[in-house]
Amino acid sequence: MALDSIPDQSEVETFKHAVLTRLRYAVGKDPADAYDHDWFEAVALAARKYQVDGWEETTRTIDRSQRKRVYYLSLEFLIGRLLIDNLSNLGLLEVARQALSELGVDLERIRLLEPDAALGNGGLGRLAACFMESMATLDIPAHGYGIRYEHGLFKQTVADGWQQEHTETWLDFGNPWEFERPECSYTIGFGGSVLSEDDGSGGQRLCWEPLERVRAVAYDMPIVGWRNASVNTLRLWRARAEETLRLDRFNAGDYLGAVADTVRAESISRVLYPADSTEAGQELRLRQEYFFVCASLQDLMQRHLGHGEEVHSLPRQAAIQLNDTHPAIAVAELMRLLVDERGLEWDEAWGLTVATLSYTNHTLLPEALESWPVGLMERLLPRHMQIIYLINAFHIDALRAKDIHDFDLLRAVSLIEEGHGRRVRMGNLAFLGCHSVNGVSALHTELMRETVFRELHRLYPNRISNKTNGVTFRRWLFQANPELTALLVDTLGEEVLDDPENRLRDFAAHAEKSSVRQRFAQQRRNAKERLAQLIEENLAIRVDPDALFDVHIKRIHEYKRQLLNLLHTVALYQDIRNDPATHRVPRVKIFAGKAAPSYQQAKLIIKLANDISRMVNGDPTVRGLLKVVFIPNYNVSLAESIIPAADLSEQISTAGLEASGTSNMKFALNGALTIGTLDGANVEMCERIGPDNMFIFGLKAQQVEARKRAGELSMQHEIAASPRLEEALIALGTGVFSPDDPQRYVALVDSLRYDDRFMVCTDFDAYWDAQERVEQLWQKPARWWKASMLNTSRVGWFSSDRTIREYAEEIWKVPPGEE
Numbered sequence: 001m002a003l004d005s006i007p008d009q010s011e012v013e014t015f016k017h018a019v020l021t022r023l024r025y026a027v028g029k030d031p032a033d034a035y036d037h038d039w040f041e042a043v044a045l046a047a048r049k050y051q052v053d054g055w056e057e058t059t060r061t062i063d064r065s066q067r068k069r070v071y072y073l074s075l076e077f078l079i080g081r082l083l084i085d086n087l088s089n090l091g092l093l094e095v096a097r098q099a100l101s102e103l104g105v106d107l108e109r110i111r112l113l114e115p116d117a118a119l120g121n122g123g124l125g126r127l128a129a130c131f132m133e134s135m136a137t138l139d140i141p142a143h144g145y146g147i148r149y150e151h152g153l154f155k156q157t158v159a160d161g162w163q164q165e166h167t168e169t170w171l172d173f174g175n176p177w178e179f180e181r182p183e184c185s186y187t188i189g190f191g192g193s194v195l196s197e198d199d200g201s202g203g204q205r206l207c208w209e210p211l212e213r214v215r216a217v218a219y220d221m222p223i224v225g226w227r228n229a230s231v232n233t234l235r236l237w238r239a240r241a242e243e244t245l246r247l248d249r250f251n252a253g254d255y256l257g258a259v260a261d262t263v264r265a266e267s268i269s270r271v272l273y274p275a276d277s278t279e280a281g282q283e284l285r286l287r288q289e290y291f292f293v294c295a296s297l298q299d300l301m302q303r304h305l306g307h308g309e310e311v312h313s314l315p316r317q318a319a320i321q322l323n324d325t326h327p328a329i330a331v332a333e334l335m336r337l338l339v340d341e342r343g344l345e346w347d348e349a350w351g352l353t354v355a356t357l358s359y360t361n362h363t364l365l366p367e368a369l370e371s372w373p374v375g376l377m378e379r380l381l382p383r384h385m386q387i388i389y390l391i392n393a394f395h396i397d398a399l400r401a402k403d404i405h406d407f408d409l410l411r412a413v414s415l416i417e418e419g420h421g422r423r424v425r426m427g428n429l430a431f432l433g434c435h436s437v438n439g440v441s442a443l444h445t446e447l448m449r450e451t452v453f454r455e456l457h458r459l460y461p462n463r464i465s466n467k468t469n470g471v472t473f474r475r476w477l478f479q480a481n482p483e484l485t486a487l488l489v490d491t492l493g494e495e496v497l498d499d500p501e502n503r504l505r506d507f508a509a510h511a512e513k514s515s516v517r518q519r520f521a522q523q524r525r526n527a528k529e530r531l532a533q534l535i536e537e538n539l540a541i542r543v544d545p546d547a548l549f550d551v552h553i554k555r556i557h558e559y560k561r562q563l564l565n566l567l568h569t570v571a572l573y574q575d576i577r578n579d580p581a582t583h584r585v586p587r588v589k590i591f592a593g594k595a596a597p598s599y600q601q602a603k604l605i606i607k608l609a610n611d612i613s614r615m616v617n618g619d620p621t622v623r624g625l626l627k628v629v630f631i632p633n634y635n636v637s638l639a640e641s642i643i644p645a646a647d648l649s650e651q652i653s654t655a656g657l658e659a660s661g662t663s664n665m666k667f668a669l670n671g672a673l674t675i676g677t678l679d680g681a682n683v684e685m686c687e688r689i690g691p692d693n694m695f696i697f698g699l700k701a702q703q704v705e706a707r708k709r710a711g712e713l714s715m716q717h718e719i720a721a722s723p724r725l726e727e728a729l730i731a732l733g734t735g736v737f738s739p740d741d742p743q744r745y746v747a748l749v750d751s752l753r754y755d756d757r758f759m760v761c762t763d764f765d766a767y768w769d770a771q772e773r774v775e776q777l778w779q780k781p782a783r784w785w786k787a788s789m790l791n792t793s794r795v796g797w798f799s800s801d802r803t804i805r806e807y808a809e810e811i812w813k814v815p816p817g818e819e
């Protein structure tokens, strides 16, 4: 095994002892009576002991050296499982495996008992988790701040082809990785009014008197870096009532009333909002945002001042990164802390705020740009609303002073959107209140400059920069794919584990050797066999591990164009039925992903995938040339099983709409070839991997824009020119795949024909051709596997270590520790 080969027997004994003591004294079980879950807990607690040792050391060293700290504020951390991650980064994976096996316990089996910590929706939350791991690896003193949701992202099942949502319950058996810190809690206010009071020196000071107060209690999770480089903290806040039981009401027999405040307060951290791109818009969401921002700022300010620092040195000692606009209220909250609570002058406070905060944008979709009704803001956060008005007024005044009077420009840069109902634009607030604003791929950053922040960018041309996303190779290569990792270690040496960014490049030379290619193909074959087994167990569908595994896994969204892939599936199916002899490449189309519960069109796309699956898989004339599967409940753990087994990675969003994508990087790292548009980070992947080793197709972002501007949305022309597309649309529209309800897809087909917002029809032929190129290459295995290995070898740059180094140097001004 590659990661840390032969364990030292004395370490094995120590670990065994650690597990047995925890099983007995923390879990309260004797080995003879222990269930698998008891073992899981004992092993996690044993691993935690090693974490804590490093944690204390990291904290002590940072405190002593007074290094600048990074605070990563994110409403989402999509962590997944932690057992293997922690053991592996601690260098204890083989030790633990051996120790357990000597105790008669299989690490593989108990590993599966850990629930995913699914405290995020998708890419943005997973990026935050990758960043936390990279910051610990690079020895950057960092704290993640977020919410300890009692329920993570809903569990998805599929009933009769339709998505069903169920409450996720990751905390049912407790969370062995967390430390509750009841002594670390802060009061968070909501509502009430703003009073003017004497400031003690003859002046007046404004003071917010909230009507409602809840407490934020800290829960800490240690985050270990690779080879135990350092151990950082992810601090998640749980909402509690100030008073958990109103005894007066209880004694009067009002049992519900006695806990009403508790229920209201605690609902703030009850559940993660499951919308990943449409604005949630509800009051509870704003309460969540303010709740965690307010607690985090109090906490970091206390740490700052506790170290004998003055408030003025905040930007020298702290860099606060806002993960999208979800924590953007931090701009107003930090101003309130500095002006109202610390008595600073406005200008000085503003200087400190801007110098401390920075903001990452993750989407350009108009429906995903957060804005809050002024009325709601006034009611929930009256003082913050005043501060936002002041920021706006000072800003507009400053522009006028510079002789800028262009009305359209002033309207575009205003914090307040005047339309039907006035709203606070959180993107503009974040832009103005932060010294740095970044996009997550080169293309996305360019589009930010040209679209959402066009006018603000003109006024502040140095504020926007690009930080192309990355992924942690520890999870997405070493842990997800130990067999490929072993091959890399055997061919490139152990160093590849410590410096994959540079060492992977040398794998290219091995792509010329047929023996290595064979071993490479063999590890893929093994991963595919395991996935085939998972599919059979879960869906009772048999797939052939020798077929081409064509994989499309991500949130279901129209812009990600699962529909384009499904139309290709239908066309392929019809082609095979018409002329089975010409088809030589057996394919398995694999889909997985969740739809936001309120997103009807996305739910219909899931139903369509399942309808097509049933029809195609049940048709004997297809003779196994095509299988379609929709695997329910996509999450981090499922991604770890699927990605190493993928031959083809679908990254086919309408160009200009996917900010970056990160699964594209995970797939390529594991050697899947990408079929994709020139969107998000695909563009930069193509620059490194080379267009010969990818299947690029379709409109480019500028062409999409040009067509939109020309208002060409009716696709009659394109459809008429493409008999394959026409036939597929007719099949869908006439109920070939929905005989129980022939009308089911009529509206969907009409929307493609007459208002194809996402250019599915326009790109269809190009996509078909690219898929043909895929099949041609697949039929030349030597070339396919060479291309596949070149993918692995050329994506080292997409490591989140590289991304974090760029943030650290260019935005945070925090030097990494001694690596």
Ligand code: 26W
Binding pocket: 121, 122, 123, 124, 125, 127, 275, 276, 277, 278, 279, 280, 324, 362, 363, 368, 369, 370, 440, 469, 658, 659, 660, 661, 662, 680
């Ligand atoms: C207000 C509701 C809401 C919630 C989440 C709106 C928008 C979001 C996120 C911005 C959605 C998201 O996850 N964006 C993804 O971020 C990834 C990490 O940067 C990128 O790789 C994806 O392209 C982008 O869609």
